[in-house]
Amino acid sequence: MKRHRVRIIAATGIVLAFAILVSIMHLGNAPDPSDSTRYLSRALEETGASNRVAGVYLNYRLLDTLLEVLVFSVAVLGVRHYLQQSEGMELPDLSESEVVRTAVVFLSPLALLLCAFFAILGHISPGGGFAAGVIAASGLLYVAIAHGMGAIEAQLNPGRMARTEETILLALLIFALSPIAFGKLPLSDLLAKGTPGRLLSGGSILVYNILIALKVFVGAWAVIAVFAQHRGEL
Amino acid sequence: MIARWILLSLLPVVAGISLTQSRRLSAIIGMGLFSLVLAAVYLLMHAPDVAITEATIGAALVTAIYVLAIRRTGRLTVVADEVPGLIAREGDRVAGLEYEILKGFAQQIGLDLSIQFVPLRRVRWLVAHHEADLGAGGMIHCGDAEGTLSSTPMHLATGLFAFSGTGMQQETEPAREAPDYEGYFSELLAHDKQGTLSAAVTSLDLARVLSLGRVGAALQDLARVDGEYGYAFLISRRRTTLQRDYAAYLTQLRASGRLDEMIERHFT
Amino acid sequence: MGGYRCIRATPGGTLVAAVIAFILFGIGVLALVLRRDLVIKLLALGLVNAATILFLVSIGDRPGAKAPIQLPGEVAILADPLPHALVLSAIVVNFAILALALVFVMILVERYHTTDSTRIEQEMDRETDEEETPCL
Numbered sequence: 062m063k064r065h066r067v068r069i070i071a072a073t074g075i076v077l078a079f080a081i082l083v084s085i086m087h088l089g090n091a092p093d094p095s096d097s098t099r100y101l102s103r104a105l106e107e108t109g110a111s112n113r114v115a116g117v118y119l120n121y122r123l124l125d126t127l128l129e130v131l132v133f134s135v136a137v138l139g140v141r142h143y144l145q146q147s148e149g150m151e152l153p154d155l156s157e158s159e160v161v162r163t164a165v166v167f168l169s170p171l172a173l174l175l176c177a178f179f180a181i182l183g184h185i186s187p188g189g190g191f192a193a194g195v196i197a198a199s200g201l202l203y204v205a206i207a208h209g210m211g212a213i214e215a216q217l218n219p220g221r222m223a224r225t226e227e228t229i230l231l232a233l234l235i236f237a238l239s240p241i242a243f244g245k246l247p248l249s250d251l252l253a254k255g256t257p258g259r260l261l262s263g264g265s266i267l268v269y270n271i272l273i274a275l276k277v278f279v280g281a282w283a284v285i286a287v288f289a290q291h292r293g294e295l
Numbered sequence: 296m297i298a299r300w301i302l303l304s305l306l307p308v309v310a311g312i313s314l315t316q317s318r319r320l321s322a323i324i325g326m327g328l329f330s331l332v333l334a335a336v337y338l339l340m341h342a343p344d345v346a347i348t349e350a351t352i353g354a355a356l357v358t359a360i361y362v363l364a365i366r367r368t369g370r371l372t373v374v375a376d377e378v379p380g381l382i383a384r385e386g387d388r389v390a391g392l393e394y395e396i397l398k399g400f401a402q403q404i405g406l407d408l409s410i411q412f413v414p415l416r417r418v419r420w421l422v423a424h425h426e427a428d429l430g431a432g433g434m435i436h437c438g439d440a441e442g443t444l445s446s447t448p449m450h451l452a453t454g455l456f457a458f459s460g461t462g463m464q465q466e467t468e469p470a471r472e473a474p475d476y477e478g479y480f481s482e483l484l485a486h487d488k489q490g491t492l493s494a495a496v497t498s499l500d501l502a503r504v505l506s507l508g509r510v511g512a513a514l515q516d517l518a519r520v521d522g523e524y525g526y527a528f529l530i531s532r533r534r535t536t537l538q539r540d541y542a543a544y545l546t547q548l549r550a551s552g553r554l555d556e557m558i559e560r561h562f563t
Numbered sequence: 564m565g566g567y568r569c570i571r572a573t574p575g576g577t578l579v580a581a582v583i584a585f586i587l588f589g590i591g592v593l594a595l596v597l598r599r600d601l602v603i604k605l606l607a608l609g610l611v612n613a614a615t616i617l618f619l620v621s622i623g624d625r626p627g628a629k630a631p632i633q634l635p636g637e638v639a640i641l642a643d644p645l646p647h648a649l650v651l652s653a654i655v656v657n658f659a660i661l662a663l664a665l666v667f668v669m670i671l672v673e674r675y676h677t678t679d680s681t682r683i684e685q686e687m688d689r690e691t692d693e694e695e696t697p698c699l
Contacts, residue, residue, distance in 0.1 A: 067596055067597065068597075070596065071592055071593050071596045071597070074592050075585075075588065075589040075592055075593075078585070078588055078589075078592070079585050082585070082618065101631075101641055101643065101644065105633075111632055111633060112344075112631070112632045113631040113632065113633075113641065113644040114344050114631055114632075114644040114647040114648050114651070115344075116644070117644045117645055117647075117648035118648035118649075118651060118652065122648060125652070126652055129652035129653075129655070129656050130652075132656050132659070132660075133655060133656055133659045136656070136659035136660055136662065136663045137659060137662075139663045139666070140659075140662050140663055140666050143663075143666045143667070143670060144666055144669070179347070185632075186632065187343035187344045187346075187347060187630065187632060188344065188347055189344055189347075189348070189651060191348055191651060191652060191654075191655045192344070192347045192348045192351055192352075195348070195351045195352050195355075195356055195655070195658075196351050198356065199351065199355045199356060199359070202359055277655060280659070281356060281658075284360065284659070284662045285356075285359065285360065285363070288360055288363040288364055288662075288665075289363050291364075291669070299579075299580075300579065303579060303580060303583045304583070306583055306587060307583065307586045307587055307590060310587055310590050310591070310610055311590055313606075314590065314591075314594040314598065314603060314606060314607055314610065315594075319600065319602050319603065319678075322602070322603055322606055323602075323606065326606050326609065326610070329610070329613070330613070333613055333617065336580075336617070337617075337620060340580065340620055340621060340624045340642070341624060341629055341630045341631075341642040342620050342623070342624075342630070342642065342647050343630050343632070344647055344651055345616075345620055345647050345650055345651060345654070348651055348654050348655065349613075349616075349654055352654055352655060352658045353609075353613070353654075356658060357609065357658060357661065360661075360662055360665065361602070361606075361665070364602075364665050364668075364669060365602060536675065536677075536686070
């Protein structure tokens with residue numbers, strides 16, 4: 062009987078979800094069509110970035126993006142807080158075979174290169190700061206798999222990483238508020254727009270991409286390091 | 296368009312298969328594959344940014360995090376000091392009384408058994424720090440728990456005897472800590488060569504020496520040391536569920552008579 | 564530029580993707596409810612996330628579209644960048660929240676030494692029962 066009841070609940074939930082989604086589409090307040098046309102037609106002139114998506118989330122909707130970065134930071138903070146191991150245990154040995162170590166030699170610089178590419182050219186080609194940070198963290202994870210976490214902890218002290226993370230967040234905040242000093246509203250575009258398609262175009266989108274990439278890299282690596290170090294049961 | 300249809304129809308199949316797996320690892324890898332197909336679908340929907348982000352996060356990071364998280368689930372980790380007859384390597388297998396008990400227990404609670412042989416002094420540290428679930432292969436002072444460790448119910452009662460007499464060292468200290476694993480064993484052998492085998496003061500040492508086929512210890516003035524000693528497993532005080540499960544299992548073994556049968560098989 | 568408010572019923576277009584998104588949502592919810600293992604439940608939650616994101620991205624696609632990256636001077640129909648932008652940060656934040664949820668699952672498993680949700684519930688009931696036994 063319990064199974065039967067569960068199935069009914071599940072099926073009802075699905076149908077409800079379907080109905081809600083479809084009704085939102087047809088009856089809800091869809092955004093003003095003039096907004097979407099504006100994003101497509103005038104994004105190039107107003108933001109200077111040929112990647113329209115970067116123009117939307119780093120210029121028109123910058124506030125949303127910064128708050129998403131804040132949510133990401135809080136989640137990472139939560140992970141680090143709850144998985145803290147107070148005893149100084151020996152770090153687990155994750156080092157692997159010769160094959161993995163040789164493959165890492167050319168895989169991890171490739172990952173780092175991709176991170177730089179996506180972060181710096183985020184306003185011209187697809188990618189963006191978020192993907193860049195995540196790729197860099199994966200690259201560092203390859204190195205950790207090949208040489209063990211001890212090698213990485215020796216170079217990148219966790220305490221220093223935490224302070225770096227806070228510094229980057231502060232830099233992001235200051236850069237976002239800095240247009241006040243120039244008489245403009247905060248979060249507005251500060252740097253020159255330049256010719257679209259070139260590296261120095263899109264105004265402050267370039268700086269935001271790089272800062273977000275750094276922030277996401279440090280955050281994602283903190284999460285991975287804490288998970289790798291945890292010697293609990295699960 | 297056709298490619299997009301094919302990939303889209305593949306998505307629920309992959310998701311359905313991976314979420315109905317019985318092994319956790321298979322489900323995690325299946326969802327990683329799902330992420331990859333989803334990234335290809337995004338690409339075909341003219342959304343390259345989304346495709347890149349989904350591929351890196353879903354396929355690489357999420358899978359890595361899950362695998363890191365479930366490293367030790369589903370296993371009963373046992374660290375043991377090698378004791379012939381109780382738990383020891385024979386060729387490439389493990390055999391012994393304690394090994395059989397542990398295997399049955401692991402099977403009953405639905406976990407895989409994983410045994411690691413470590414020096415004796417590391418066993419206590421590993422169990423106390425929750426690196427391992429159980430400690431095996433030694434004689435333990437059963438009864439009251441000391442500190443963070445306690446013992447499971449005894450499965451093989453024995454006594455702690457001290458040798459005394461001419462030419463034999465007087466040892467009343469039970470379960471003396473060995474200085475170094477390899478060195479300890481070779482020390483025993485050295486004593487045996489010189490004919491001054493006075494280092495065998497615990498029945499554990501006696502078992503080792505006997506297993507080497509070098510019998511010849513003269514028992515003189517055997518005195519029983521006070522205290523409740525027996526062969527049991529070391530377990531951390533905080534693992535109450537595991538203690539309860541093991542106590543139930545051992546009672547069941549004893550009641551059905553299989554414990555006595557196993558002891559006979561290994562020690563006669 | 565139409566096609567923004569409602570799902571365009573073009574074959575192979577948004578409608579098929581939306582239907583598949585609903586199906587995936589359903590599979591995710593079913594697995595979340597019916598499987599007992601906590602880790603599988605979390606994976607199913609991730610699947611629900613992915614289904615929602617697929618639905619959002621599929622709205623922005625229009626027939627004959629290209630990726631929304633284009634230099635001035637070229638004329639083409641571009642896909643709608645707004646859903647892409649919304650979804651981009653959502654994917655990353657979903658990952659962070661999923662990591663946090665996994666942390667809580669780890670703490671729970673460490674406490675009760677099983678990943679079976681029914682068994683954890685039984686243990687919790689047993690604990691509350693033991694607490695409420697008054698000393699008479």
